[in-house]
Each structure stands twice: as C-alpha cells, then as structure tokens.
Amino acid sequence: MASASLSRASSRLRHWLRSSCATARITGPTFVRRRRFSAVDNDSDASTSKLASTRVSVFCACWPPGPLERDVRRRISLSGIASPRLTRIDSGRMAAILLDIDGVLHVSGEPVPGGAEAVRALRDDGHRLRFVTNNTTRARERLADDLRALGIELDTGELTTTPAAAAALLAGARVLALTMDAVRGDLAEQVELVDRDAEVVLLGGADETEETGRVFGYENLNRAFAELEAGARLVCLHKNRWWQTSRGPLLDAGAFVAGLEYAAGVGAEVVGKPTRAYFDVALADLGASAEEAVMVGDDIEADVGGAKAAGLRAVLVRTGKFREDSLVGAEPRPDAVVDSIADVPALLREAG
Numbered sequence: 001m002a003s004a005s006l007s008r009a010s011s012r013l014r015h016w017l018r019s020s021c022a023t024a025r026i027t028g029p030t031f032v033r034r035r036r037f038s039a040v041d042n043d044s045d046a047s048t049s050k051l052a053s054t055r056v057s058v059f060c061a062c063w064p065p066g067p068l069e070r071d072v073r074r075r076i077s078l079s080g081i082a083s084p085r086l087t088r089i090d091s092g093r094m095a096a097i098l099l100d101i102d103g104v105l106h107v108s109g110e111p112v113p114g115g116a117e118a119v120r121a122l123r124d125d126g127h128r129l130r131f132v133t134n135n136t137t138r139a140r141e142r143l144a145d146d147l148r149a150l151g152i153e154l155d156t157g158e159l160t161t162t163p164a165a166a167a168a169l170l171a172g173a174r175v176l177a178l179t180m181d182a183v184r185g186d187l188a189e190q191v192e193l194v195d196r197d198a199e200v201v202l203l204g205g206a207d208e209t210e211e212t213g214r215v216f217g218y219e220n221l222n223r224a225f226a227e228l229e230a231g232a233r234l235v236c237l238h239k240n241r242w243w244q245t246s247r248g249p250l251l252d253a254g255a256f257v258a259g260l261e262y263a264a265g266v267g268a269e270v271v272g273k274p275t276r277a278y279f280d281v282a283l284a285d286l287g288a289s290a291e292e293a294v295m296v297g298d299d300i301e302a303d304v305g306g307a308k309a310a311g312l313r314a315v316l317v318r319t320g321k322f323r324e325d326s327l328v329g330a331e332p333r334p335d336a337v338v339d340s341i342a343d344v345p346a347l348l349r350e351a352g
C-alpha cells in the first residue's frame, strides 16, 4: 500500500477512534494464539465453493421471498453472495460487527482478497467493529501488527482475545494457570497466579513449540488434578481437540482438558468461542447489545453457533475453515452465507 494511502487510512482510523463509536478498551496487553491452516485446506475450500453455493441456494429457496431477498438474489450472479437471508438491522444505530480473524481476514498468514477493503468499507458505513479470536499464545499488540501488515486498519484495543476474556471473568481469583508463558503476564493483571490452593485451574491452548510439552507435562497436569480434587473450578480458554498446521493436524489442549475432566469427575467451563461468556465480553468491549450485533466467521460451530446462541446474527464466509458439508443439517443456521469478507459490506447495506 502506498504511504499516502496508508496515511489517509490512519487518519481516518484515528478520526473514527475519537468518535462516539470508539470502543471500550481492554486495559493492559493480552496475548493470543495464532492458528495456521495448511495450503491443502485452501485448495479444498476453492474446489468446493460451487457445490456449496448450489446447496445453500436450494436451502434458502424455502424462505418466504421479500424485497430484500429479491434484491440479494439479483446480486448473486454479480457478487457471489449466495445466501439471501439476513434480518434487517434496526435503524437508528448501525450494526456492531464482530469479525473473526483466522480464516476470515487471513488464512495461514495470507490475506483474504478484499479483506482490508471490506474492513475499511464497514468503518466508512458507520459500523462499529470488534476483532475476535480464540488464539491464546501471541501478544495482542503483535497480532494487531500482523493484521496491519496485511493492510487492515485497526487499533490494538479493538481486539478481544480469549485470555483477556478469561482475566475479566476470573478477576480476583487464585488461579493455577497451565498456559503459555506469554499469557501469564496478562492474567496476572486481574488474577492471582498461584502454584497451589487455587480456586481455579485454568488451561490455555497449545502451540507448535516445545513449550506445549512443558506446560502440559505430567507434573503440571497432576498438580492441576490435585487442585481439582480439592475443589477448584476447571476453566479452559477453549476445548479444541486439534488444529491444522503445515505439519498436519496437531493435538490441542482440549485433550488435556478432557483428561482432567475424566480424572477429577468435573466439567470444564470454556471461556473462548462459542461460549456465551466470550460473546458477552466482546459485546461489552464494544458497548453493544446482542440484538444489534452481527458475527462474521468461518466456523459454523464456534462462530455461527456461538453467536446465534448469544442472540447475535451470524454471517458465514466460505474461506478458511469453511466446509460445504458443514451446512448440511447445521443448526442453528447462519443468517447469511457469503463467499468471503469482501461481500459483507454489500450484504449489510442491503440489510440496513
């Protein structure tokens, strides 16, 4: 991007952040984890796109047609928007939009075409934005820098991370944290990190480094088990079973969470998407109600399912983790399905 263009964009962003739409900030740095998806996934997405469009169109054909639907249907052949259903956004206030990052704005570090332009268009249309992620091992500032390097304009305070949500939800508690070191500093701003006599055992996510082996080693898991046996709550940043990497699928921390649940006979409370607590924290950061909010994501369970359960509307994008067969029998269903984030501004204009 040319420097002049970046300067104008930065100015526009600063203006927006000073406006009444500027969001509440999470104080202090937080850390996030970055998932990476293989090139094979991208190819798979591309190869199934047409089939997915056909199936969604058939699914949507049973909905009662209306002005909005007819308008959007006309645009299907022009813009690739294949799902004509999005409830009208209440007038008076523009939408509050939660944007998933991995798989929506980038895939394996490669920007989704039109993503930066879409973010800019959403701001220009007056929408309030919040960038949401389940990542648990990278600094929020660094993640923001990565997004800026992709041309996406954002303030670091616009990011809601899972560790930040956990710190807010567990404020003041004595916590035994089995997390990456990078997360501990942020947790310590709102909770008391302890080695024993904990009120909460908190498990973070895994990453591809050797640190994962140390964090989730036998001694630590056994210490966590002892605390659970003594009555501590079990909380985890997420409960994912595995994630896709350039080396293939890797075991994620959900396996260790499930192991502790099994051993101690307890159930874990999950902080990250798709839990309602996560969406509540993100909406509070944005100063928005669920009724005026729209979640945009690539995961029909974590993004769409979680958002719908929390009372938000949800738009599913056909990038990243999206698989066409995930729509078959999906419940709840997304309010709209689009080819990518690039289609979202036009979709919201139609709905507004």
Ligand SMILES: [Mg+2]
Pocket (backbone or CB within 6 Å): 100, 101, 102, 103, 104, 297, 298, 299, 320, 321
């Ligand atoms: Mg995603």
